[in-house]
Amino acid sequence: MKISGSHTVALGKERAYEVLQDPAILARCIPGCESLDRIGDDEYQMRMKMVLAAVSGQFAGKVRIADQSPCDSFRLIVEGSGKAGFMKGEGLLRLSGIEEGTQVDFDGDVQVGGTIASVGQRLIDATAKLMIKRFFAKLADSAVE
Amino acid sequence: MTPTITRTKAEPLIGKRVKRREDPRLITGTATYVDDIQMPGMHHACIIRSPHAAARIRGINVSAAKETPGVVAVFTGEDAKGVGPVPCGASLPGLRVPHHYILALDRVYFAGHPVAVVVATDKYIARDAADLVEVDYEELPAVADPEKAIAEGAPAVHPEWPDNVAFNFHQEGGDVNQAFAEAEVVLKQRITSQRLIPTPMETRGVVAEWKSGDKSLTVYSSTQIPHLLRTLLAGMLGLPEHKTRVVTPEVGGGFGCKLNVYAEEALMGFVAMKIGKPVKWIESRRENYLCTIHGRGHVDYFEIAAKRDGTILGLKLKLIQDLGAYHQLLTPAIPTLSVLMMPGLYRFRNISADIVGAFTNCVPTDAYRGAGRPEATHGIERMVDILAAELNMDPAEIRMKNFIKPDEFPFATATGLTYDSGEYDKPLRHALEVAGYQKLRAEQAQARTDGRLMGIGLSTYGEICAFGPSPATPAGGWESATVKIEPSGKVTVMTGASPHGQGEETTFAQIAADELGVDIDDVVVLHGDTAVVQYGIGTFGSRGTAVGGPALYYALQELKVKIKKFGAMLLDSDDVSFEDGVCTCNHSGRTCTLAEVSGAAHRAMKLPPDTPPGMQATYFWEPPNFTFPFGAHLVVTEVDRDTGQIQIKRYVAVDDCGRIINPMIVDGQVHGGVAQGLGQALYEQAVYDENGQLLSGELTDYAIPKATMMPWIESAHTETPSPVNPLGVKGVGEAGTIGCSPAVVNSVVDALSGLGVRHLDMPLTPEKIWAVIQKGGQA
């Protein structure tokens, strides 16, 4: 499923670019992230617990950063799997300086499989958007620190 | 609790609305379906299935599951690789048949592919332990669309066949090139028949019991084909067939998806033999959607050639069949049935068809109510409407013009069939009359003036039923019956057909009661247990009554000869007649009852010359031909311009299924068939995403019609007896489904024709219709 959107980060473009790739900050901002450990260049192993109302699931997976074009854009690849199924998200994040800071536009693809795909399809879109919203909301908080 | 109608001499039961004999157990909740079976020491299985549509299995760790208290075994593909393969019963020249292990060995081919099985003392433990099995997958690219699958550069479903083509099949009749050269009008249209999920209300289920002392296996399965299943299961498990027994308890609907042999049936046999205990597996609805066969899955490119006066000259078809990842029992044969049915009820004899069977990373397709014929009927009935629109002809008129006429039967079609009998204009005329066609057209004109989108749609369908002559049916197309008259005169019928809702316990009792002149309460019909019933083929393809019925009829005739012999002996006469359950000496008028005759035959104190004791006859009947039911459905719709929602205002169904044994049951079959056709036309669709994930994976997203979604069906019949069998019956199980979808789509296209709409693919979802309206008719 294609997904796109745009969020504003109250940081300069250079700082925003840095922050968005900082594993410590990613670990804090990725919803449900319990651990994020470096396993290679720009590649991290992640454990997360996704909680959405009554639904909760443990996922183990990876976060990878690729196609870096410093300060302008990079690609974020997140994948995880657990008993409820698996999910993969891949998106190109583009940064542009605006008055309030930096505008981050993303364009990507979300794929889910297993139980969550076959019973929850009507919620994939809304859930993905919610997760991204939560990510940027947390980022906004983190960036203030 | 006795039926209201019983037999009297003046009133035979055939043709009567006899209440069903199977109902008392069903309405009181005392019937036994597979999941109702309990056995001492019974274990429960939970199957672990791949979440991926295509992946390599790097490893499976079962140790934690095995250590769970209550778990007795965990098996993987490596353990079970000697079993199987899951059989494909269809053969086509050059057919590529992948080896279908009952548990995936090193690779999975569709989401839901069985990978391992956990066996435990109760199902709660089995389910818990299943979560502890860890499978390490390396995901591979998948393809879920048949046209994409056969395009250049698509991921290979089976690496050994990178083009994803399982077979190419060509059939032609007449001279199609000549027909197209002579044509004044040639029209082309791509028409799809989407993937459907059969959705019987009872999912599949298996109980397997290994009797180690006898070295025999009993498998209880919710199947339409107990005997074929036994033969094939015995082969898969390496067991002698006579020590393999299949019992079909009550079956909660099949619609073709239980006309199969599944991995899980062999797997439970394998497990029972390994653990030495009975084991049960009941499919969840999600498994049913992921792993039981789907239906349809066609992309058809049609071309029709005609004269400007509406005479159809020929038809060309390129058919791409979405096979899924494997061949199940009849997978590759289904589209070949479409080709057979292509000419519909029309006289033209020039046809050419090419089928490409495409592998995809989806669950296999196979027979679903109509199995190939709805797709073809939908195609030809849409093409006829497209032609009528092009020529500005009335859709009823163009059909009448092209119908095969009653004096042309038997009619040899371009696809090699011989249509048995028909008066094709009769149901159509009847439907037009019942609906008030002229008045409807006037209403439609008025509606258009008022800005409303009203449509009138017709389909005049033909069907190939009574599957079928053995040369045309894998594993044989005959059917069997045994009739036993017990010493007390009570009658036991055993049919090789395996009804599961069709009501043959009633219709066959009607036939037997009429022929033997006994009360219907004195007849019982048994089926579905290979240890009780002689070999039979099963129930599918509208064959139960049309092939099983004649088998019963002939068994009864044999028995009547014997009855008369014993009657003659008891009455000491050389001229007796047998009627109304009584043998009468035509000289003296003396009589003896069936009970007296049967008692004498069993006691055997004395026997008629050259006559063995007992009162039993078995008949295996080979049908000389298929039967060809037909009919006309007329649908009035109105489309909501603002939302694209479709309302069915009228539904008229006039079906000719030959002679009717029980009109109540026939109407029930039509209603149910129409519901499934309407489901396809308006609501149902198996949706896979591009990675092969089934998004319509539960009843929350796959819309089978609810009570609020069905119109009232005005059902009527004409009766053209079939000359193929002595009962004159043709079969009715699939008629409603076949007749329905083109009538609905034709109606909606008619409603939108003012916008220039020529064709719409199913399902006609509100959004699709709305989008077409927005674009001013451009689909």
Place this chain on the structure above:
Amino acid sequence: MKRQISVTINGRTRTDEVEPRLLLIHYLREVCGLTGPHIGCETSLCGACTVEFNGQAIKSCTMFAVQADGGRVTTIEGLASNGTLHPVQEAFWEEHALQCGFCTPGMIMAAKQLLDRNPAPDDPEIRHGIEGNLCRCTGYQNIVAAVRSAAAKMSA
């Protein structure tokens, strides 16, 4: 941890120790041996498992047995009294409102609920009243006719 529950089923009270996660449908079918109610889905959509709980039609696949503690359950097996079919059962037989019979026990319980609340429903009300029960065989037509005829008989 297992809990003791006491439930009156088809007029008889029984007490059992059950795991909290035991679904009411599994309790009825496997512990009590009442296999009339069936399981057709896991998403509370098909209605095959419909029984009456404290006088109301419910889907017993979407309730834990522990929740029924102290309550009254009527299943299809408890509908006929002294061998006499309930008018809804009778009408289902008479009007050929079933084929494979799998949805039938739940469908009859839903129809009974409808008539308990609305003794003279019209066709749209009947269809609305049974929309929580899926039937794949009958196209619902004869079910609607049966409910109509049962209504007439019950009010006669």
Place this chain on the structure above:
Amino acid sequence: MIAQDFNYSTPATIEEALGLISGGEAKLLAGGMSLIPLMKLRLAAPGHVVDLSRVAGLSGISEAGGAIRVGAMMTHYEVESSALVRARCTLLAETAAMIGDVQVRNRGTMGGAVAHADPSADYPAALQALEARVTIAGAAGTRVVSVDEFFVDTFTTGLEPGEIITGIEVPVEPEGTGVSYQKMLQPASGFAIVGVAVRIRKEGGVISFARVGVTGLGSRAYRAAGVEERLAGTAGSASDIANAAAVIADGIDANSDIHASAAYRAQMARVFGARAIQAAVNRAA
């Protein structure tokens, strides 16, 4: 389909229930219409389930101070068939009657539906149009939140861990209020593709008051303030209604799934919005 094992409690009082959930791991069970299917699919696996069905003080429907209070454990059927609700808050009764099917309405509860905050559920549209208030009990006492604050996002509410919804308050409809809930059904699940609830009053032939709640379209049920503004002061003619309904989806990031794209959903919100407004206008005295 079998849930994971859990501990089960049936508290008798709110205090007892609050004590049981204070750890944060327990999940509240009301009617179970959403939670139990999720547990069976193992998408939810709470270690402790606290059944609210025996808690005193969560039931009953009563009127006081111009408002109707519906206890959190009241089933949809109890709401739909309540003489009080039918007479005094028709919109709520009519919406309740359109949820799911009979069996679901017999078990499903208003508190449960509100707490679940399914973005396609029916109640939230009506509750938004009704400017309903949710009463919440917690360790620190009771608080009251407007539904607009309560529905935060997809399955996300303002309910804090350790809190319990005790009831929902809706205003009594003054004489002459016209209401309607119109919904486009997703044919398989019966959930709303979109649903619009409307409450209208007229004074001197002019719409003096309009409230519009929308479900199914966005990440949560919302009040379509733009529509309300456009309706106010008009006579409620067909063109007034069309003009108002036109902005119902403005600013909403519409949901999309296999049943309806975002664009179609937005358009259906306009169509069903206009129909609901028209029906409400017709009924307003």
